[in-house]
Amino acid sequence: MIEVKKLVKRFGMKTVLRGVDFDVQPGEFVALLGPNGAGKTTFLRILASLSRPSLGEIRVAGYRLPSEAAAVRARLGVVSHLPLLYGDLTAEENLRFFARMYGITNYELRITEVLEMVGLSARRHDLVRTFSRGMQQRLAIGRAVLHDPDVMLFDEPYTGLDQDASSMLDDVLRSVAAQGRTVVMTSHDLVRAEDLATRFDILSRGVIAASVTRKGLSRSNLLSFYKQALAN
Amino acid sequence: MDSRPLTVSSTTVRRPSSTVGFVRAVGAVAWKDLTAEYRSRELFSSMLVFSLLVILIFNFALELDIKTRQSVTSGVLWVTFAFAGTLGLNRSMAVEKDRGCLDGLLLAPVDRAAIYFGKVISNLAFMLIVEIVILPVYSFLYSVNLFNPGLLMVILLGSIGYIAVGTLLASMAVQTRTRDVLLPILLFPVAIPVLIAAVKASGGYLNGDEFSMILPWINLLIVYDIIFVAIAFMVFDYVVEE
Numbered sequence: 391m392i393e394v395k396k397l398v399k400r401f402g403m404k405t406v407l408r409g410v411d412f413d414v415q416p417g418e419f420v421a422l423l424g425p426n427g428a429g430k431t432t433f434l435r436i437l438a439s440l441s442r443p444s445l446g447e448i449r450v451a452g453y454r455l456p457s458e459a460a461a462v463r464a465r466l467g468v469v470s471h472l473p474l475l476y477g478d479l480t481a482e483e484n485l486r487f488f489a490r491m492y493g494i495t496n497y498e499l500r501i502t503e504v505l506e507m508v509g510l511s512a513r514r515h516d517l518v519r520t521f522s523r524g525m526q527q528r529l530a531i532g533r534a535v536l537h538d539p540d541v542m543l544f545d546e547p548y549t550g551l552d553q554d555a556s557s558m559l560d561d562v563l564r565s566v567a568a569q570g571r572t573v574v575m576t577s578h579d580l581v582r583a584e585d586l587a588t589r590f591d592i593l594s595r596g597v598i599a600a601s602v603t604r605k606g607l608s609r610s611n612l613l614s615f616y617k618q619a620l621a622n
Numbered sequence: 623m624d625s626r627p628l629t630v631s632s633t634t635v636r637r638p639s640s641t642v643g644f645v646r647a648v649g650a651v652a653w654k655d656l657t658a659e660y661r662s663r664e665l666f667s668s669m670l671v672f673s674l675l676v677i678l679i680f681n682f683a684l685e686l687d688i689k690t691r692q693s694v695t696s697g698v699l700w701v702t703f704a705f706a707g708t709l710g711l712n713r714s715m716a717v718e719k720d721r722g723c724l725d726g727l728l729l730a731p732v733d734r735a736a737i738y739f740g741k742v743i744s745n746l747a748f749m750l751i752v753e754i755v756i757l758p759v760y761s762f763l764y765s766v767n768l769f770n771p772g773l774l775m776v777i778l779l780g781s782i783g784y785i786a787v788g789t790l791l792a793s794m795a796v797q798t799r800t801r802d803v804l805l806p807i808l809l810f811p812v813a814i815p816v817l818i819a820a821v822k823a824s825g826g827y828l829n830g831d832e833f834s835m836i837l838p839w840i841n842l843l844i845v846y847d848i849i850f851v852a853i854a855f856m857v858f859d860y861v862v863e864e
Contacts, residue, residue, distance in 0.1 A: 440725055
């Protein structure tokens with residue numbers, strides 16, 4: 391579903407990604423872990439077609455980036471630590487706006503489905519700026535799944551959430567992944583990542599330094615694997 | 623929490639890049655901006671208050687007889703419109719950047735020029751609404767009749783040119799840390815041709831000049847509008863991508 395070969399990204403003289411190779415099979419949930427500055431967000435922004443690669447080959451859902459970016463974006467849902475929502479519009483108006491941007495017809499029914507899924511039906515007519523951080527993040531996930539994407543990218547989705555909001559987000563993430571979507575998530579929360587993902591890749595110094603599946607991790611825990619990968 | 627499947631039939635999601643999709647995206651962006659502004663009135667009120675203050679300050683600062691008033695009107699009007707327009711452009715793009723909304727727009731599977739045209743329509747609407755309020759106030763304060771169809775056409779053409787180039791440059795400036803100060807520094811030098819042509823054409827109508835004397839300035843405004851809309855259509859994708 392996602393194929394990345396020898397991906398390099400430079401900002402001026404600074405090289406952030408130094409030849410990343412990355413493959414994700416359909417239905418996999420990959421947690422992309424790594425220290426601050428490792429290039430996780432940059433990598434996700436390139437997969438989301440928000441940033442142009444300096445070198446390398448990328449295919450998402452069978453389409454090349456950046457040449458077929460619009461086709462990739464139609465199959466992609468992105469959630470970041472920012473809500474990507476308009477505070478002066480209601481929850482329903484935000485979803486209606488994005489439904490029109492994604493070319494969804496008969497969107498009223500779909501909006502109702504999505505609001506039920508993220509548990510915000512009762513607040514559909516409230517302005518987003520009156521929402522708590524957790525509610526905004528749930529609505530952000532609703533926005534990202536509105537067009538039923540094949541691939542979901544989550545960039546630090548737990549940033550700024552309290553324990554209750556994080557648990558609620560866990561449920562939403564599980565329900566998103568349970569429908570066979572391919573998911574790539576960056577996170578610093580190793581406990582949550584271990585609970586949700588089926589594969590764990592460590593991005594360090596601009597390359598994938600280590601990778602392990604949930605089955606392969608059975609003899610140790612994720613924290614020790616992570617520390618060992620960074621030490622090497 | 624409901625965990626029903628999120629399946630939508632494939633017929634409900636249309637393929638991108640169609641003309642209908644482009645027009646729909648332009649309309650969606652403009653509708654979103656106008657709805658949000660109708661609710662908050664942040665942008666409109668700041669532009670309007672600023673414009674009223676500028677014409678009031680000029681009114682008190684310049685002790686003017688009727689003849690002099692007519693000669694400075696076009697300059698005062700366009701200084702007011704240009705500064706108020708810059709305020710509006712800055713705020714309009716800052717709203718997109720604050721909550722990461724610009725990324726949300728750029729993730730949509732549409733030609734990104736649609737986002738530009740949607741923003742142009744909403745920014746132009748804000749500027750025209752401010753102008754509609756300012757013109758009668760100015761007429762009252764300065765005792766100058768501004769309700770001349772030719773002058774109104776020049777104001778429309780000048781506003782289109784200013785917003786066309788301003789929206790493009792605001793999209794560039796918003797990516798930087800110094801976005802508030804960077805936009806006027808980028809915009810005013812590039813907008814000089816449209817401002818000069820608008821001031822000259824407006825002055826011509828106010829002084830009752832022959833149409834043949836005003837026509838070259840109107841032609842310059844039309845050419846400027848076409849060129850900058852075309853340039854923005856071609857380069858907007860590169861301007862907003864990292």
